[in-house]
Amino acid sequence: MPNPLTAAAVDLDVGAAVDRELSVICSALVEYSRSLDATFAHDVAERTAAFVLGGGSRIRPRFLWWATRACGVADRDVPGALRVAAALELIQTCALIHDDVMDQSAVRRGKPSFHAQIAAQYPTGEFPEGTGPSPFARSAAVLAGDLALCWADDLIAEADLQPPVRTDILRIWKAMRTEMVAGQYLDLHGQANSSRSAVQAIRTVCLKTARYTVERPLALGAALAGADVATTQALTAAGRCAGIAFQLRDDLLGVFGDPELTGKPSGDDIRSGKATYLLALTHSRARATGACDVIDLLEECRGSTDLSEPVLAAVREALRSTGAPAQVERRIGRLVRASERHLRAARIHGPAAQQLAELLRQVASPPQRPTAATSDVHYGGSL
Template sequence: MRAGTGAPPATSGSGSVAAEVHTRVRRRWDAAAETRRDTLDAVSAHDIDADVPAAVGRALEVILQGRLDDAAAVDGTFAQDIAARAARFTLEGGKRIRSQFLWWGLRACAGGRDPGQTETALHLAAGLELVQTCALVHDDVMDGSPLRRGRDAVHVDVQTQYGTPTAGGPGEPFGAAAAILVGDLALSWADDVLASVDLDDAKARQVRALWQSMRTEMVAGQYLDLQGQAIGSRSIIRSIRTASLKGALYSVERPLAFGAALAGADETATRALRSAGRCAGIAFQLRDDLIGAFGDPAETGKPSGDDIRDGKGTYLLAVATARAEATADRELLTLLNACVGRADLADADVRRVREAFVTTGARAIVEDKILRLIRTANRHLGAGAFVPHADRRLRELFHRVAGLSAAGDPAAPSAPRGPRAEGRSR
């Protein structure tokens, strides 16, 4: 399962930005690479419990070192422009939320005691992080988002390397095409990681089936999101369906199911984890909706009001529209129809849409639904006889991704703790 040896590829003359990108990745490794690899093999469950993101980060360093070696053997320019960016994006930033759900799902089902199982879990978690790289890089291209984690999005970064973007905006053809390749490469690496894990036949079939479903669901959710923007959808039912596919399954339920599968959990425990994960995952996406509308750019690393300008068919927007229709408030309906989905929408108009979300009661309804979903998720967890300390950590994670305090209070809008703070900056 070791994913390659040697140092990252040397830089060559394909531009100072490419060299800088590659150097930043290269610094991740030092002369003790083999010692670190041996440490990864021998890491204990107790060590991972103490800091899951750090443990997954170490696994990614080993895996990506090998992938960069392979890329350099193919072509130096490709290694610097594409492979190094995929590696850097994956290594830098983030809370590793999906990895944490996988790990604590495993631990909740009394898994992680065998060193081989522990290493397998870390590698599979690393694979999830690479899938997330693909999803985020492609998402930025599709949305034309100029920023990610407070820095240039990948397509903007590539375009800038080869020439300042023109008035056409951040989605210049070359930068966008290169970013698509960065995402494609990350997804290919993720599949390589899955193929490398050592599982018995029964578990291998189960894990691969989950992986295949997750990838398809992720694409389906993204397409529904895009198509909803194109047709101006305001459907409550559709918004929840999109939230389930785009957020709940991919971000929470499937990672928990991977953990249960690796632990060899029985049907009752697996069902309890998946049901809890579905509820918590929808809450995760609904919090994302709120932060997409009300979030502080200093916290999110994204422009304020992005989802309003993009015309995202969120549950928040669907509820606001339904409430305005129910009260025959033509002024509010006119405002929503005129402003939502306008890429050039002025900040003042963004504020007016936000006010509409509040005055219709939509924001309060979404907050209440998030709280009820997390309570339901916790009840589902109670149906399984899970290891106490892992059960507790899962409940804490549910609250965190939903933007709730441990007591279940909504997070303050100025300090978002949902997926845009957890995810967009990761």
Template sequence: MRPSEATDHPAGEPPPGVHHSPARARAADRPPGADPGDPRAIDADVAGAVGRVLDRLLAERVATARGLDPGFARDLAERVARFTLDGGRRSRSRFVWWALRACGGPDAARADAALHLGAALELIQTCALVHDDVMDGSRLRRGRPSLHADIAAQYGGAAPDPRTARFGESAGILAGDLALAWADDMVTDTCVDRLDADTSRRVREIWRAMRTEMVAGQYLDVRGRLAPAPSPAHAMRAACLKSALYSVERPLALGAALARADAATTRELCAAGRCAGIAFQLRDDLQDVFGDPRRTGKPGGGDIRAGKPTYLVAVAEARAEGAGDRTAATVLRRSLGRADLSERDQAEVRDVLVGTGARAAVEARIDTLVLRGTRHLDSASLAPEGRDALLALLRTVAGAPPVPRPADGPPPGSGDGAPVPLLLSVVSEGAAQ
């Protein structure tokens, strides 16, 4: 969305600061010609349906911001709106939707609520990414300047460089806060206008837990940079809290709550989501070091330069220490946290990650997590079309190729034995790498 699209006032719409009625809001969010009672109208393009919700709601928020101060609207509100509308695959929104569909929903009101909760998740993702870039000192995101770097560049001639850089970081923090505030507003409005009391309570509980988990995970990530050699168990716990829960498990829980799913179904869905979410983070760690920056949209080796205690690096350090490989340990020790790491230095780190077997161990862990996630999904009582869509989405997020299901025989992973508490099992196995 261009900045003008966020601030122009369409004919027939209420003036800035005056909100649509819930009934009108629901009508505005539907695809043209869609039957509001037919969820199949949304199935074909969940991301597009959520995008339409975001487009309208963010236009309202930006218009309100312009009424407060044009500079605030231009510098922060419009940037938050553009960042949210222009990026990502809307995977969190799709998890909400397909969990709702797999659990037997929805009617028109719950379909509408799912789209609005999906929009809120896209905003909280904006908050997380913008804050993450500030904390990491990352100047690129999605192939473009990160939000705080873009603001600093806008005011590059207004003050000496250190002051301008600090201003950009401060503005980035405020932009992330604004995105979080808007996300909370959307959840509150959805609970009040679209949900019964019991469903509203369940949604609020999940949302509250998710926000705290995100902060805890980010804190573990930052604190881990002070440790000389964070353990694989610590790295896995941080990955779970920082990424897996809010990226997959909590969105699935929100969809299940909207559908009023029973406890057993919700439990299996959440377990599948946690497996896929951790696999997603492990895959992201691999991509940061071994991926093509032209595809990832950010410079390679950013986690190494920032000194992030990823599971990949933690496994390499543990293996180097266990094997008495001082050369590998020295390469990792001198490379982590070096902002000026050269391409040659990065190549040395990649060689260590391969040579210690850390890369292969992480790939194997991802495969195991995908298998477990499939098993948990197969254990849940789900509507077939929603279940199949969820399986495809979970595999995509984990970076696994689609696998056709056999025509007969047991579901994949069904012979692996009884489920175990997921986080504990993953952490304990990670510590043994």
């Protein structure tokens, strides 16, 4: 049996290798939490650990791993790489738990979301009037997300890395955390203000999805392998283009997707009033052609949580009438081709480079089959 801490062994199943690392880490963290307080450990720490270990695509660790392999990571650096990969999953846990609170989502990965579990554990009758369970459950979930972020930062601080590599990893990690929060705030801001700005929509996509999901994991992988500046820049540019394409694809699926394939309800982006690039482009094209009926319909329906299927069908037809969905598809195609060009410019070769190229194509492609893993491919949690 191969040594599980060699690069070749991790290659066989990156997700399983990261899961093994997370299992060891979470076991130790939960044990420490039990030494502090049994209630905290049971209600928060154990649930957070279960969330981390309970599924997901492991897309960020896979980008990190294949980037570091393509750039020539040595076996001695594998433990440090797995620690950083595990940290990415912990910060993703923070993002998803918080996102479910902000979106008031009751379900995650086919199970009750974190705050929904807390609310079920502590029924209304157990709280003084006006204090719960919802405010308590939401607050507990916020703390759980904070705990996952603390755990992630601790892993980065303790990872076995060479001094020059550590410096680069810390720089990228610090930037990624702030970008992630900035992107999520812009998403909330656009939703609250019914933004119709295509420029703002793309900026949100860059910060919330492209950098956090693809570009920064690739940068972390390149840094772990000590890649040169030119290679790193080419890899991250490829990741940025693929990441934007991924979110634009998700925008289309959020309105037109088949729930059997996407694993999520169709039309939720309209119901929640998300400020997507698709909607911004539709408004722009409708104004340019004087399609007031389209504008009025979107104004009436956007953010209405109780839209019926016939009304959603009318919204879909209105979107198609402007040509916006087709234009988004064309932009996705251009971004995918740009990602491929940047990846070729990185001048990486071999099986790892092929794996990375396939992974970049995968994130922008339409879903082929239902999968629970796609429930958290990006921070927004809409997939």
